[in-house]
Structure formats: structure tokens, C-alpha cells
Amino acid sequence: MKKWTKWAVTALALATLVATTACGKKADNGGSETDFKGKTLKVGVWGGNESEEKSLKELVKNFESKTGAKVSLKTYTDYNTQIQTDLIGKTAPDVFYVDSSYYPFLAEKGALAKLDKKAFDSDKYYENLVKAFSTKGEMYAVPKDFSTLALYKNTEMFEDVGVDPASVPTSYEELVKWLPAFQEKLDAKYGKGKVYAMSYTAELSRSYHLAARDGAEPIKEDGQPNLADKKVVSNLSILKELVDTKAVVTPQEIGAGWNGEAFGTKKIAMMDEGNWVYQTLKTEFSDVKFTVSPMETYKSTEGGMMYSVGWGKYAGTKQSALADEWIKYVTGVDGMTLWVNGTGTLPAREDVAETAELSKNEDLKVHLSAVDYSTVWQKGTSLTTINTAYMNYWPEAASGKISLEEAMKKADKQAEDDIAKSK
Incomplete structure (x- = not known):
């Protein structure tokens, strides 16, 4: 698919x-x-x-x-x-x-x-x-x-560091607090920088469900971007908090093309990924033992893409x-x-x-x-234009080069300009 x-x-x-x-x-x-x-x-x-x-x-x-x-x-x-x-x-x-x-x-x-x-x-x-x-x-x-997203856990890695996979918090808010200690255990077992707790995909196509929590509107009904809206920025801040734990990375940061490859080559212990990865793991990385859990909740509600x-x-x-x-x-x-x-x-x-x-x-x-x-994953005809702008400026926020609010303002400006050029 x-x-x-x-x-x-x-x-x-x-x-x-x-x-x-x-x-x-x-x-x-x-x-x-x-x-x-x-x-x-x-x-x-x-x-x-x-x-x-x-x-x-x-x-x-x-x-x-x-x-x-x-x-x-x-x-x-x-x-x-x-x-x-x-x-x-x-x-x-x-x-x-x-x-x-x-x-x-x-x-x-x-x-x-x-x-x-x-x-x-x-x-x-x-x-x-x-x-x-x-x-x-x-x-x-x-x-x-x-297809939908779910949380995959490498059960062998959890066993190696003496952590029960079932102990992983079920909310993003609690996960942020839990990750540093888990990363320390991974570093002690495999060496610092060798294995990370989790990977994520830095695209709006994966984080839109977070951005839109509590009635926030990342994209307006007329198709214009609204990523710099205070509610949207507040919602997306959880991703920045996850990255700031130093336990969550993109696959590209660790030399992998996508989450499935990073997980299959045992560079990460967890990932949120679509069901398309399931058959890949069973056929191309059959030695990897894993479990599948629902996506983390956020602001007390379930969600995913x-x-x-x-x-x-x-x-x-x-x-x-x-x-x-x-x-x-x-x-x-x-x-x-x-x-x-x-x-x-x-x-x-x-x-x-x-x-x-x-x-x-x-x-x-x-x-x-x-x-x-x-x-x-659908929102009018400008969806991909806005997603591209988000992808261009999210890395600056993730690295701390600029604030998340400033990054989203820049993303909005790029998307607005690109949408105007297409008319």
C-alpha cells in the first residue's frame, strides 16, 4: 500500500x-x-x-x-x-x-x-x-x-536492559519524563549513541493529529496555513519536548532511510509506524522480536493518523x-x-x-x-504545500536554532507564498 x-x-x-x-x-x-x-x-x-x-x-x-x-x-x-x-x-x-x-x-x-x-x-x-x-x-x-499508526517495541532490547515493554507510558506527557532513564540504560548496554529509545518522522503527515488537538486549526478552511497559531504551536510543543530528551531522533540522523529500517537494524528500540512496516519486519528483519501497542494519548485523548x-x-x-x-x-x-x-x-x-x-x-x-x-491525512488542496513548508522549518526548531513559534511562522510564510504562486 x-x-x-x-x-x-x-x-x-x-x-x-x-x-x-x-x-x-x-x-x-x-x-x-x-x-x-x-x-x-x-x-x-x-x-x-x-x-x-x-x-x-x-x-x-x-x-x-x-x-x-x-x-x-x-x-x-x-x-x-x-x-x-x-x-x-x-x-x-x-x-x-x-x-x-x-x-x-x-x-x-x-x-x-x-x-x-x-x-x-x-x-x-x-x-x-x-x-x-x-x-x-x-x-x-x-x-x-x-493504514494507521501504532507503537512498535523491540522486546529483545527491552529485555536486554531489564525494562518491561508494558511499562512504557501510554501518554506523550508521561513518555517525555520516562525516556531519559530508558536512554541511559540503552547507553549503558550498547554504548552511547549506538541505540536510541525512539525514532520519529518529521513530517506534518505524522504530527497533524497532534497539531489539531483541542480544536486547533493547523490549516484553515480556505486552505491557508495556520501553523503559527498559538494553539497549534502549543500542541506541537510535545514533539519538541520529546526531541529535547535526546532519546528521540529521526531515522536520517542515525543513517537510516525510514523508521522501519532503523528499527529492523536495531538502531532504535521503539517507533510509531504504519502497518505497512509489519510485513517488512516479518520478511526482511525476521530476527527482530517486537510487540505492537496503540499510539500514545495526548491531552487525555487517543489519536493517530x-x-x-x-x-x-x-x-x-x-x-x-x-x-x-x-x-x-x-x-x-x-x-x-x-x-x-x-x-x-x-x-x-x-x-x-x-x-x-x-x-x-x-x-x-x-x-x-x-x-x-x-x-x-486530508485537508484541502494545499495540504502538501503546507507539509513541505513544515518539513523545511521543523529541523530548525528541533535543533534549537530558532523557537518553534518562529519556525512555524516561517513555514506559514513559505506556504502562503507557494500557494499564491500556484493560483
């Missing part, structure tokens, strides 16, 4: 896309066609891992056998840029992946056809996921799966009924069960969540239960 993607749009591309997709809204929306023999459906996806590619091939094989149609896969390597090019050229696939963070842009530009909520069993899916792919109560993509991908239908497709048939199959009980059992992703349908193999996996059930309290 794709974690989430960075996307940016030039003013020219925006203007062109508005013009070229407007006519797509008039495309027929399905119909009673049932004979699909000899027809070809173009399906757009991005590259996945080996298990995802294998599962997708199986879905294609089953669908072709079921309908008599041919599926032509188009795999994007730079999805958000390339799909824009195809939309502008009116050559977009009939159906394609839609990342929840990218959905607002596609919906605003009329690139997606409206889907009948009843025909696509919208009541069978988690409500917050349906909402993530809906505009003004109308659904424009069907969620195929999702959720990332989802749906299947959308191109507004200009000439294979509308066949596209509907594909979406119904891959997001139906049989198709989704095949997908989640083969990939380890989380099912968007509640009925599949009850019957899929992951219901027997206590670790993945931690991720699944987070659907009730996690925040979907």
Missing part, C-alpha cells in the same frame, strides 16, 4: 486541467450494460511491493475470468505528476488509485465521476473513509484499504459500466478479502474486517482498532 504521496501542481497545469476535465462530468455513469466480452478496461495503479503486485495480478485474473473483459494495467512511477498529464491529455485510465490526500484536488477539478452510494454499498465501509472520498455528500471513490487509498472512475471514461464492475469487484467482499489477506493492508469494509485473516492477528488488530480515533 502506498503510504502517501507528495504532489504539486503548477498554475498552468491547474488551469488546463480545469478546462479539459469539465466535459468529463457529462460522462454516463454506468447503466445496465452487462456484456463485457471483448472490451478492455484501462486500470491505473502505482508500483507496490511483491505481495501487492501478486495480489493485483490475481484480482485481474479473476475479473477477466468473471467478465470476459481484458484489463490493461498502467503502472505509474510518479503517480501524481503522471496522472495529471494523462488527465490533461484526456488519456487517463478508466479507473485508477486515488490517495485520500490527493482526492480534494481531483474532485475539485472534476476528474472523477460520481458513484452511486447505494450501488457501491457505501454503508458497508467505515464511515470516516467514505467521507474522505466524498464531496457534499456524494461519493467519488470507493476506499479499498487504509490514517492514510487511505480508493478506486476512482475517470469522469471521461468510455467504459463506465465496466469501470463500475471493476470497482464493485475489487472493493466487494471477495475482492477485498483477497487483497488484504495477500498484502497485509487493512480492509475498508467492516464486514471484511470481521472475517479476514487479520482478525486473528493481534498486532494488526491494534492498527485496525485505530480506525475509530485516527485522523485521515
Whole structure:
């Protein structure tokens, strides 16, 4: 499953896309066609891992056998840029992946056809996921799966330093107080600077749920940045406190590409990461023993991030009924069960969540239960622009070079300027 993607749009591309997709809204929306023999459906996806590619091939094989149609896969390597090019050229696939963070842009530009909520069993899916792919109560993509964050602990490391993994505080506020002593034990066992207590990802896509606590608004309803707001800065201060313990680092600071690599190579004892890391740990770092716990609470409330991908239908497709048939199959009980059992992703349908193999996996059930309290990574069309600005200035705050408030003011200014240039 794709974690989430960075996307940016030039003013020219925006203007062109508005013009070229407007006519797509008039495309027929399905119909009673049932004979699909000899027809070809173009399906757009991005590259996945080996298990995802294998599962997708199986879905294609089953669908072709079921309908008599041919599926032509188009795999994007730079999805958000390339799909824009195809939309502008009116050559977009009939159906394609839609990342929840990218959905607002596609919906605003009329690139997606409206889907009948009843025909696509919208009541069978988690409500917050349906909402993530809906505009003004109308659904424009069907969620195929999702991911959430959880806290992973290397149980062998805890055992080595004589600490019970269950003793880790369950709130960020208490964790800040607990970490220094734990780091001292790690230093004594492995050598100073060799192993850190925890790693984190320095992106707004991971910390948005913290920034937005107690009704704070990191991004305004009109899409403008609001990171320097006093409530937002106050909320984000917990991250600065964690970094200031000298026990929490980014993977890059210790020579790793991402949390999963840092954890798998035993450079950290804990990490908060998405369920996509689970299979990586089981296959690439099988010697690492770990447990999975819910995310830490903050200000007495549960929270975390959720990332989802749906299947959308191109507004200009000439294979509308066949596209509907594909979406119904891959997001139906049989198709989704095949997908989640083969990939380890989380099912968007509640009925599949009850019957899929992951219901027997206590670790993945931690991720699944987070659907009730996690925040979907989605907020208008300027989300990535603001995230980029945050990433550019957070390091200055984390290092103590400037205050957190000043860093967020600079981030707001950069985002405001970039948003203005795109109009």
C-alpha cells in the first residue's frame, strides 16, 4: 500500500486541467450494460511491493475470468505528476488509485465521476473513509484499504536492559519524563549513541493529529496555513519536548532511510509506524522480536493518523459500466478479502474486517482498532504545500536554532507564498 504521496501542481497545469476535465462530468455513469466480452478496461495503479503486485495480478485474473473483459494495467512511477498529464491529455485510465490526500484536488477539478452510494454499498465501509472520498455528500471513490499508526517495541532490547515493554507510558506527557532513564540504560548496554529509545518522522503527515488537538486549526478552511497559531504551536510543543530528551531522533540522523529500517537494524528500540512496516519486519528483519501497542494519548485523548487509498472512475471514461464492475469487484467482499489477506493492508469494509485473516492477528488488530480515533491525512488542496513548508522549518526548531513559534511562522510564510504562486 502506498503510504502517501507528495504532489504539486503548477498554475498552468491547474488551469488546463480545469478546462479539459469539465466535459468529463457529462460522462454516463454506468447503466445496465452487462456484456463485457471483448472490451478492455484501462486500470491505473502505482508500483507496490511483491505481495501487492501478486495480489493485483490475481484480482485481474479473476475479473477477466468473471467478465470476459481484458484489463490493461498502467503502472505509474510518479503517480501524481503522471496522472495529471494523462488527465490533461484526456488519456487517463478508466479507473485508477486515488490517495485520500490527493482526492480534494481531483474532485475539485472534476476528474472523477460520481458513484452511486447505494450501488457501491457505501454503508458497508467505515464511515470516516467514505467521507474522505466524498464531496457534499456524494461519493467519488470507493476506499479499498487504509493504514494507521501504532507503537512498535523491540522486546529483545527491552529485555536486554531489564525494562518491561508494558511499562512504557501510554501518554506523550508521561513518555517525555520516562525516556531519559530508558536512554541511559540503552547507553549503558550498547554504548552511547549506538541505540536510541525512539525514532520519529518529521513530517506534518505524522504530527497533524497532534497539531489539531483541542480544536486547533493547523490549516484553515480556505486552505491557508495556520501553523503559527498559538494553539497549534502549543500542541506541537510535545514533539519538541520529546526531541529535547535526546532519546528521540529521526531515522536520517542515525543513517537510516525510514523508521522501519532503523528499527529492523536495531538502531532504535521503539517507533510509531504504519502497518505497512509489519510485513517488512516479518520478511526482511525476521530476527527482530517486537510487540505492537496503540499510539500514545495526548491531552487525555487517543489519536493517530490514517492514510487511505480508493478506486476512482475517470469522469471521461468510455467504459463506465465496466469501470463500475471493476470497482464493485475489487472493493466487494471477495475482492477485498483477497487483497488484504495477500498484502497485509487493512480492509475498508467492516464486514471484511470481521472475517479476514487479520482478525486473528493481534498486532494488526491494534492498527485496525485505530480506525475509530485516527485522523485521515486530508485537508484541502494545499495540504502538501503546507507539509513541505513544515518539513523545511521543523529541523530548525528541533535543533534549537530558532523557537518553534518562529519556525512555524516561517513555514506559514513559505506556504502562503507557494500557494499564491500556484493560483
